[in-house]
Amino acid sequence: MSDVRPYRGRLAPSPTGYLHLGHARTFWTAHERAAAQKGQLILRNDDLDRPRCRPEFVSAMFEDLGWFGIGWQEGPNCGGPHAPYSQSERLPLYRAAFERLRANGLLFPCTCSRQDVLRALAAPHAGEDEPVYPGTCRHLTSEEWQVETDARPEAAGDGAPAGCHPLNAVRPPSPSWRFRVPDGRAVTFYDGQCGLQTFVAGRDFGDFVVWRNDDLPAYHLACVVDDAEMGITEVVRGADLLPSTARQILLFEALGWTAPAFFHCPLVTDGQGVRLAKRHDALSLRSLRKQGAIPAALRGGW
Numbered sequence: 360m361s362d363v364r365p366y367r368g369r370l371a372p373s374p375t376g377y378l379h380l381g382h383a384r385t386f387w388t389a390h391e392r393a394a395a396q397k398g399q400l401i402l403r404n405d406d407l408d409r410p411r412c413r414p415e416f417v418s419a420m421f422e423d424l425g426w427f428g429i430g431w432q433e434g435p436n437c438g439g440p441h442a443p444y445s446q447s448e449r450l451p452l453y454r455a456a457f458e459r460l461r462a463n464g465l466l467f468p469c470t471c472s473r474q475d476v477l478r479a480l481a482a483p484h485a486g487e488d489e490p491v492y493p494g495t496c497r498h499l500t501s502e503e504w505q506v507e508t509d510a511r512p513e514a515a516g517d518g519a520p521a522g523c524h525p526l527n528a529v530r531p532p533s534p535s536w537r538f539r540v541p542d543g544r545a546v547t548f549y550d551g552q553c554g555l556q557t558f559v560a561g562r563d564f565g566d567f568v569v570w571r572n573d574d575l576p577a578y579h580l581a582c583v584v585d586d587a588e589m590g591i592t593e594v595v596r597g598a599d600l601l602p603s604t605a606r607q608i609l610l611f612e613a614l615g616w617t618a619p620a621f622f623h624c625p626l627v628t629d630g631q632g633v634r635l636a637k638r639h640d641a642l643s644l645r646s647l648r649k650q651g652a653i654p655a656a657l658r659g660g661w
Contacts (some may be wrong), residue, residue, distance in 0.1 A: 365592070366392075366398025366399070366592055367398055367399045367400075367401065367589070367590050367591050367592045367593075368389050368393040368399070368400050368401070368591065368592070368593050369389070369401040369403055369589065369591050369594065369595075370386050370389055370390075370402045370403065370424070370431060371403045371582070371585075371596075372402075372404070372424075373408060373412070374404065374406055374413065374414075374416035375408055375413075376416060376643075377416065377419055377644065378423050378424070379627075379642045379643045379644065380627055380642045380643075380647070381597070383427050383429075383644055384624060384627050384661060385595060385596060385597055386427075387428075387658060387661075388622070389595035390428075390429045390430070399433065400433075401432070401433045401439070401441070401444070401591070402444065403434070403446070403585060403589070404420070404435045404444060404445040404447075405446050405581070405582075406446055406447045407446045407578075407581060409447075409575075421436055423645055424644075426644065426654065427654045427657075428654050428655075441588060441589045441590075449581075449584075450575075450576070452584050452588060453580055453584050454576075456580060456583075457536070457569060457580060459614060460538065460610075460613060461536070463613070465538060466537065466538060466569065466570075467497055468535070468536055468537075469492075469495070469496040469534055469535050469537045469566075470496065471495050473490075475495065476490050476492055476493065476495075477490055491561075491564060492565035492566040492567070493565070494565070494566065496534075496537075497539065533572045535570060535572040536568065536570040537567060537568050538566060538567055538569050538606075538609065538613075540564065540565060540566055540567070540606075540609060541561075541609075542561035543559065543560065543562075544609075545557050545558075545560075546558050546559075546609065548604060548605070548608060549620075550622065550623050551593070551620060551622035551623075552622050552623050552624060553623050556604070558601075558605035563602060563605070564605060567579060567606050578603075579607055580610065582607060583611055583614070584614075587614070592620060593620040593621070593622060594619050594620070594621050594622070595623075595624065596621075596622075597623065597624055597626055598623040598625055598626055599626060600623065601623050604623075
């Protein structure tokens, strides 16, 4: 008997702006790969960025993907056996995974901001991937962590010495929670587009945030929980997320789940060679659609 699972791919747009041609290329690839395997394609609404997510972008997401010729069998607008399909409605699942990781001693609290991390690095950070965490809070005991947060200036009231907590004091910042990576561990996986990939924990990426200080799951944890719970067998996404795959494989392992296969697409750039972003309104699917563009013609150059 074959143990090969039926193909299940996914689209995971974030409604923080209008989808552009780069999104379309990746999502079309996901659509084509699911169709070639006679599999299912799931649409997930990654709407955890509360300040930037807007209802009109959700509506546009459905309309623009449909206009481009991309279909799906499960999603927020059509339901399915793994509903709900919007991340903002799946918080109990993420919380349960977070508590499992914390109970197993795999997480630690951290009050470092991105700027704190950048200032602590010996060399300047380049590129779009998150900087390697320097371990500032990694080895603090619970008692030391409390002293550390108490000693921060924002924890004291006006005129009060650091470490004092008058009744009207500003509360210490809530921590984020980082996954403690196994330093020196080589995470190797085969990518369907880019071939064999290896990233070394502690060198290519460091301890990463799984729970944010606004009490919401971070991207890596939410992504892993959803891909596991929805039975995704292959993740198709942009090549900029290759390092994220190594992080997520460690989370799959820590939670006792099987990681899917991966296929990372080349990024689409503008005329100056700059990677497309949602600020490139002229290349948004909405703008192209208004200009009378034909999806088949846009796909022709791929």
